[in-house]
Amino acid sequence: MMSAQLKDVIIKPDAPSSLLLDKHADYIAAYGSKKDDYEYTLSEYLRMSGVYWGLTVMDLMDQLQRMNRQEIIDFIKACQHECGGISASIGHDPHLLYTLSAVQILCLYDSLDAIDVDKVVEYVKGLQQDDGSFAGDKWGEIDTRFSFCAVATLALLGKMDTINVDKAVEFVLSCMNFDGGFGCRPGSESHAGQIYCCTGFLSLTGQLHQLNADLLGWWLCERQLPSGGLNGRPEKLPDVCYSWWVLASLKIIGRIHWIDKAKLQRFILACQDEETGGFADRPGDMVDPFHTLFGVAGLSLLGDEAIKPVNPVLCMPEDVLQRVGLQPDLLS
Amino acid sequence: MSTVEEPSSEPLGVKEQKELDAEVGDHFGDNYGADPTRYILYRDRKEWADLEPVPQDDGPNPVVKIAYSDKFADVYDYFRALLKKDEKSERAFALTADAIDLNAANYTVWHYRRVLLQALSKDLREEMKYITNIIEEQPKNYQVWHHRRMVVEWLNDPSAELQFIADVLSQDAKNYHAWQHRQWVIQEYKLWDNELDFVENLLDEDVRNNSAWNQRHFVISHTTGFSDPAIVQREIQYCLNQIRKAPHNESAWNYLKGMLQDRGLSSQPGLLEKILELKETHCSPYLLAFLFDCYEDALESSFQKENLEQEHKETLKKALEICELLAQEKDTIRKEYWQFLGRSLKNKYGGDGPSNEETKPADTQEAS
Numbered sequence: 001m002m003s004a005q006l007k008d009v010i011i012k013p014d015a016p017s018s019l020l021l022d023k024h025a026d027y028i029a030a031y032g033s034k035k036d037d038y039e040y041t042l043s044e045y046l047r048m049s050g051v052y053w054g055l056t057v058m059d060l061m062d063q064l065q066r067m068n069r070q071e072i073i074d075f076i077k078a079c080q081h082e083c084g085g086i087s088a089s090i091g092h093d094p095h096l097l098y099t100l101s102a103v104q105i106l107c108l109y110d111s112l113d114a115i116d117v118d119k120v121v122e123y124v125k126g127l128q129q130d131d132g133s134f135a136g137d138k139w140g141e142i143d144t145r146f147s148f149c150a151v152a153t154l155a156l157l158g159k160m161d162t163i164n165v166d167k168a169v170e171f172v173l174s175c176m177n178f179d180g181g182f183g184c185r186p187g188s189e190s191h192a193g194q195i196y197c198c199t200g201f202l203s204l205t206g207q208l209h210q211l212n213a214d215l216l217g218w219w220l221c222e223r224q225l226p227s228g229g230l231n232g233r234p235e236k237l238p239d240v241c242y243s244w245w246v247l248a249s250l251k252i253i254g255r256i257h258w259i260d261k262a263k264l265q266r267f268i269l270a271c272q273d274e275e276t277g278g279f280a281d282r283p284g285d286m287v288d289p290f291h292t293l294f295g296v297a298g299l300s301l302l303g304d305e306a307i308k309p310v311n312p313v314l315c316m317p318e319d320v321l322q323r324v325g326l327q328p329d330l331l332s
Numbered sequence: 333m334s335t336v337e338e339p340s341s342e343p344l345g346v347k348e349q350k351e352l353d354a355e356v357g358d359h360f361g362d363n364y365g366a367d368p369t370r371y372i373l374y375r376d377r378k379e380w381a382d383l384e385p386v387p388q389d390d391g392p393n394p395v396v397k398i399a400y401s402d403k404f405a406d407v408y409d410y411f412r413a414l415l416k417k418d419e420k421s422e423r424a425f426a427l428t429a430d431a432i433d434l435n436a437a438n439y440t441v442w443h444y445r446r447v448l449l450q451a452l453s454k455d456l457r458e459e460m461k462y463i464t465n466i467i468e469e470q471p472k473n474y475q476v477w478h479h480r481r482m483v484v485e486w487l488n489d490p491s492a493e494l495q496f497i498a499d500v501l502s503q504d505a506k507n508y509h510a511w512q513h514r515q516w517v518i519q520e521y522k523l524w525d526n527e528l529d530f531v532e533n534l535l536d537e538d539v540r541n542n543s544a545w546n547q548r549h550f551v552i553s554h555t556t557g558f559s560d561p562a563i564v565q566r567e568i569q570y571c572l573n574q575i576r577k578a579p580h581n582e583s584a585w586n587y588l589k590g591m592l593q594d595r596g597l598s599s600q601p602g603l604l605e606k607i608l609e610l611k612e613t614h615c616s617p618y619l620l621a622f623l624f625d626c627y628e629d630a631l632e633s634s635f636q637k638e639n640l641e642q643e644h645k646e647t648l649k650k651a652l653e654i655c656e657l658l659a660q661e662k663d664t665i666r667k668e669y670w671q672f673l674g675r676s677l678k679n680k681y682g683g684d685g686p687s688n689e690e691t692k693p694a695d696t697q698e699a700s
Contacts, residue, residue, distance in 0.1 A: 006580075038401060041388075045438040091386075091412055092440040139443060141478045178549055178590030184508075187515050187554075189546040191508060218621075221669050222582060228665075234542040234582040236506070258669040 007237050008225040015270035015283050019299065021306060024292055025063040027277030028054045031289055039288075047089040048079065048098035050289055052105050057293040059108055059317050060300060060308045073114045076102045083126075084119030085137070095137045096127060100149040103156050104316060107324055112157070121159045124150050132167030133185075143184040147172050148197035151204045152314060155326055160204070169207050172198050180215035192223060192232040196245040199252045200313045203328040208253065213331055217255035220246050228263030229282065239281045240271045244294035247301050248312035254331035261302050268295050268302075373403065374410040379423070385409035386416055404434050411441065420451040429462070436466060442475045446482060456487050464496060471500050477509040481516065490521040498530070505534055506543045515550060527551045539574050545583040549590065558591055564600075567591055572606060576614055585618035589625060597622075598630040617663040620654050624673065627651035631681045648681050 031040075031054060043050055051072060058064045079087045079102065085094025086102040099120060106112045127135045127150065134146040147168055154160045174186045175198065181190025182198035195216070202208050223230040223246045229238025230246045243264060250256040270283040271291065278287030279295030297315055300307040309318040313328040321327065374380050387409055407430045414424045428445040431438065449459060463480045470476060484490055497514045500507060518524060528551050534544040556563050571588040575581060592600060604626050611619055627647050634640040634647070655674030659667045 038404075041401075041404060042435055042437075045435065045440065087440070091415060092438075093443050095439065137439075137443075139446070139478065139482070141474070177546070178593075179586045183546075184512060185515070187519075187546075187550045188512055189508065189543050218669060219586075221666050224665055226665070233506075234586070235540045255669075258666065258672070260665045260667075263665065 006225060007231070007235055008227050009229065009238060009282050011227055011267065011270045011283055016272040016274050017266070017269055019269060019304065019306060020272055020274060020277065021061050021296075023274070023277030024272075024279070024296065025058060025061050025066065025277075027287065028058055028289060028292065029063070029066045044089050045092060046098075048076070048086065048101040048105075049088065051075075052101035053289045053293040055105055055108055056316060057289070057296050059320070060296055060310055062308060064108065069109055072105065073109060073111050076105060077114050080115050080119070084116065084121070084123035086115070086120070093137065094123065096124065096134065096146050096149040096153070097136065099123065100153045103153050104314070107156055107316065108320055110323065117157055117159075121154065121157060121162050124153055125162050128163050128168065132164060132169070132171035134168070144172055144175050144182060144194050144201070145184065145197045148201045148204075151201055155204045155328070156314070156324060158325075165205055169202070169205050169210075172201050173207075173210055176211075179219050180212050181219050190219065190233060192220070192230070192242050192245040192249070195220070196249050199249045200328075203252050203313045203330065206329055208329055208331050211253060211331075213253045213255065217250060217253055217258055220250050220253075221255070221258040224259055224264065227267055228260065228265075229267035230259075230264065237282065238267065240268055240279050240291045240298070241281065241294045243268055243298040244301075244315070247298050248315065251301055251312040252330055256301065265299065265302055265304075268298050271295055371403070373406045374427070375406055380410065383410060383413045383417070383419075386412035388412075407431050407434055411444075415440075415444065420448055422452065424448055425452060425454065432466065436470050436473055436476060439475050442479050446479070449483075456483055459483050460487070460492065464492075467496075467500065471504065471507055472509065474509065477513050481513060484517070490517050490523065493517040494523060494526075494530075501534070505538060505541050508543070511543050511547065515547075518551075519554070524551060524555050528555075535574065539578045540581050540583060542583040545587045549587060564591065568600065568603065572610065575610065575619075579610075579614035579619070580616045582618055585616075585622055589622060593625075596629050596633070597626045598633055604630075617658060620658055620662060624651055624654045624658075627654070628677060631677070635681065644681070648677065651677055 055064060055067055055072070058067055075090070076086065078090050079092075079094075079098070081087060081094045083094060085096070086099040087094045088098040092098075102115070103112070103120065106114055124134075127137070127146070129135060129142065133142045133144075134150045135142055136146045136149075150163065151160060151165075151168065154162065172182070175182045175184070175188065175194075177183060177187075177190045179190050182194045183189050183191055184194050188194070199208070199211065199216075202211060222234070223232070223242065225231060225238050227238060229240070230242040231238050232242045232245065247256065247259065247264070250259060267283075268279070271279045271281070271285075272295070273280060273287045276287055277292075278289070279291045280287045281291050293315075296307055297310045300310040301312060310316070311318050311321050311328070312330070314321065314326075375385060385406070388405070407427065410427060411431045414427065425445070425448045428441055428448065431441045432445070435441070448454070449456070460480075460483055463476065463483060467473075467476045467480060484493060494514070494517065497510050497517070500510045501514075504510075518527060528548070531544050531548045531551060534541055535548075538544075552558060552563065552567070558564060558567075568588065568591075571584050574584045578584075589597070592603075598604065604623075607619065607623055607626065611623065627650055630647050631644060631651070634644045637644075652674050655670045655677070659670035659674070663670065
């Protein structure tokens with residue numbers, strides 16, 4: 001058998017091999033108050049999502065109480081615009097991405113009454129296009145990510161019936177490719193992140209039976225490289241965030257056992273930084289809250305008992321969704 | 333879910349600060365004395381003295397005072413001041429360029445720039461030059477590509493697009509944003525004619541480029557389609573040629589399977605023989621998987637048909653051997669998947685064999 005010139009990483013023998021939850025909690029708790037000010041400033045345009053990543057991973061580690069609940073709720077209030085949409089930060093424009101993140105945060109805190117929920121619903125509904133797709137904001141970018149954001153937001157608010165679900169489903173299904181995967185628009189290359197959004201979407205709309213689960217499951221398990229890590233599409237390097245997008249998708253379609261769990265776990269653990277806490281995209285790189293959430297969430301899906309169970313559709317703690325009363329479908 | 337980032341996309345790490353910024357002087361045409369390239373903070377520019385800068389607000393009860401770089405803070409303080417005033421002026425437009433230069437992922441700045449482009453009736457050709465430069469510097473950013481699309485739409489002129497995207501792809505042939513933009517331009521303006529050639533050139537350079545394979549499928553499905561047997565034959569030949577060059581190529585095999593699966597892999601005359609031939613010299617887990625798919629399709633066609641029982645049994649045996657080989661030796665990382673396939677096949681087609689009641693892994697379910 002000819003060996004492939006595969007893109008992959010090599011995990012060094014001294015890479016972290018045990019889970020350093022305390023360090024990760026300290027990292028997140030201190031994030032934004034440390035001297036890495038420039039990075040924090042540069043990411044202001046996604047702050048709402050950044051807060052969602054931080055809070056969610058802290059809750060999964062049972063450390064939510066270390067975060068500033070009231071300040072965050074006040075921050076979200078200040079980010080809701082007249083149109084009902086919510087922005088990434090104060091002074092930024094509203095967008096579906098940050099509207100979802102805000103709603104997710106308020107669910108974590110059981111404080112949906114902090115915002116005008118009806119206006120949020122109106123905002124989301126207003127972004128649906130004639131072909132069923134969703135724009136991210138008034139400027140009209142169409143992407144299946146936004147289809148997911150729309151239904152996830154409405155599902156958490158119990159208001160899915162306010163949009164044209166059939167049309168929304170029709171659009172997402174039109175993005176299904178010849179390899180069973182999904183891209184951002186019809187014809188776009190299959191990509192693990194988009195696949196996560198589309199399988200999550202189909203779960204929330206009760207349409208998972210429309211998938212070819214075996215074909216998609218195979219495409220997804222083909223993301224696993226010899227290092228054990230997962231990539232997002234063929235011939236790309238592994239990245240811890242794909243460990244979430246791919247793994248959660250497999251869980252949703254009932255085929256998570258097609259991944260070599262031990263090897264993936266080894267890869268994820270190797271992405272930790274023993275000094276600073278947090279996870280990086282791949283071993284040895286700089287950490288950030290985004291990859292920290294997905295590293296921990298991935299380990300939760302793999303069954304690590306030190307972490308709370310995470311819901312694969314919404315990337316939120318299961319106990320929060322139980323409280324909300326939302327149990328999206330999964331294939332068995 | 334929030335932002336889906338490409339790996340190593342927008343750098344959240346420290347960005348080098350520019351010491352000099354000649355463009356700023358050009359925007360205003362003011363005389364900055366002896367050195368026109370010296371960057372002046374907005375708070376020190378007399379023509380901005382009428383505006384009260386708005387400092388960063390991290391919320392009603394900010395946890396900590398954050399120390400930004402001086403230039404960054406200055407530009408964004410004045411950006412916020414402009415937003416607050418809803419000022420639509422040339423100086424505002426010029427400032428958006430500085431703001432973008434410091435943080436091209438800030439979508440609110442791009443929105444504002446677009447509002448100004450329209451309110452001030454700015455020259456959109458100039459804007460095309462501008463966005464071209466920005467994308468060349470930061471090609472993995474949703475905002476810059478969406479901005480370009482809007483300008484192309486406003487101008488209704490796609491004439492520079494295919495070449496531009498080709499340039500970007502020559503730096504990174506898999507840039508997801510570039511490919512989406514390319515698909516949009518081609519579909520919107522019906523620029524299909526040379527795209528198959530373009531794809532072939534890219535595949536000549538890197539036969540493992542999954543984006544190019546996807547584009548190949550995109551072009552053919554929207555032009556000739558895949559129903560013509562001559563087209564299918566041509567594509568099969570093309571795939572097999574590429575596979576000979578680089579056997580361990582997921583994309584080529586996915587494409588081949590994707591193209592044929594609806595009509596049935598075993599329906600292609602001579603294909604199985606070609607695959608078996610390739611197996612001797614250019615084997616890979618993908619080839620074996622494809623071979624399995626061919627056998628499975630053959631079993632489907634010959635199921636419970638008289639006179640085919642012996643053939644059916646042999647095909648089943650060969651298919652199961654492939655699963656064993658992959659699970660135990662050639663692709664052990666996906667052992668669970670290959671064993672699942674073997675079990676499913678046995679359950680469906682192995683009716684008169686020995687009992688198949690083996691222990692299955694606890695969380696495995698059968699295929700229908």
